Amino acid sequence: MQHVVANPNGKIWAFIAGIMEYEVIREEEQMLTIKLHNINLGLEVLISLVYAKCTQGERLQLWESMYDLATTTNIPWLIGEDFNVISNSEEKLRGQQVIESEVRDFNHCISVCNLEDKVLEIEHLVRSGWDHTPLSITFKTSAEKVIKPFRFLIFWVKENSFMEVIRNHWKADFERDPFILFHHKLKRVKRALTQWSKETFGNIFQEIVTLKEIIKIHEIEFEVNPTGGNREKLQKTQADLKK
Structure with missing residues (x-):
């Protein structure tokens, strides 16, 4: 490891290999965020290391910071470590009773930030004179194709370019049964309207x-x-x- 970075209160540390270029994006009390650039692969990723507060009220600032990052970053984002809260009661084995409002807060944050739990394999390393056990984590993910239903939004018709989109795409470059032609044109228009809506109004x-x-x-x-x-x-x- 050639680089070491810590947050202001010294509770979060990052050890960075020499093949990685890095830029500290945020140094906060509960989260340290670093942008890493793999020189060999030419890839960038945002890493947020978390050591959350123990109370529900104190963690609200963390949830806001996470949301701000989620809405401003445009590169892959990996976030993890110790949130001091669970997303469902099945994750807890013993100890104090689960507080449902804390679980809801955490799940709201996960939903708002559009995060996915992709941890498939966790290996506990040796505990040595500390009350937290280091982890070696392997992350894996696979792309899943999701087919979303088409929804016609009534306010589209008020946009000046709406009819132009319809005219430009309600056509076919072949001769077939009228029903097949209608289906083909409808599919073209749906696809065009979906793209036009994202470009014009956003998600x-x-x-x-x-x-x-x-x-x-x-x-x-x-x-x-x-x-x-x-x-x-x-x-x-x-x-x-x-x-």
């Missing part, structure tokens, strides 16, 4: 889901710490959802 459905999840987090944050700043964040997100 509408994901934005709505994300705002609803963020509102839930801000509601909990305001309940735990009812300050003017927290009220303002909650009201702003609620207003964004109504737009």
Whole structure:
């Protein structure tokens, strides 16, 4: 290891191999985020190492930081370590009782950040004079093709370029049975409208889901710490959802 990076309170450490170029993106009390560049492969990835606080209220700042990263990064993002909370009761073997509101907070954050648990293999290393056991983790993932149903959005017709998209794609370059031609044209238009909608309006459905999840987090944050700043964040997100 040729490079060592730590967060401000010294509770999160990263040891980086010499073949990796790195840039520290965020140094926070509960999370250390580094952008790594593999020189040999020419690949970039964002790594966030987490050592979360033990209380529900203190972890809210971590959830907000994670959401901010999720909405601003455009490269692969790997996040892990110690969140001090579980995503379901089956993960807990013993100890204190599971607090459902803490589990909900964590799952809201996972959903809002569009994260997936892709850990398939974990090997515990030797514990040596410390109350945390180091882990050697192997991550694997596979691409899965998801077919989403087509949804016609009524506000599309108010956009000036809507009819142009229809005219340009309601056609076929072959002669067949009328039913086959109709199916072919409809498929072309659906595909064109889907792409046009993303380019014109963005991912509408994901934005709505994300705002609803963020509102839930801000509601909990305001309940735990009812300050003017927290009220303002909650009201702003609620207003964004109504737009």
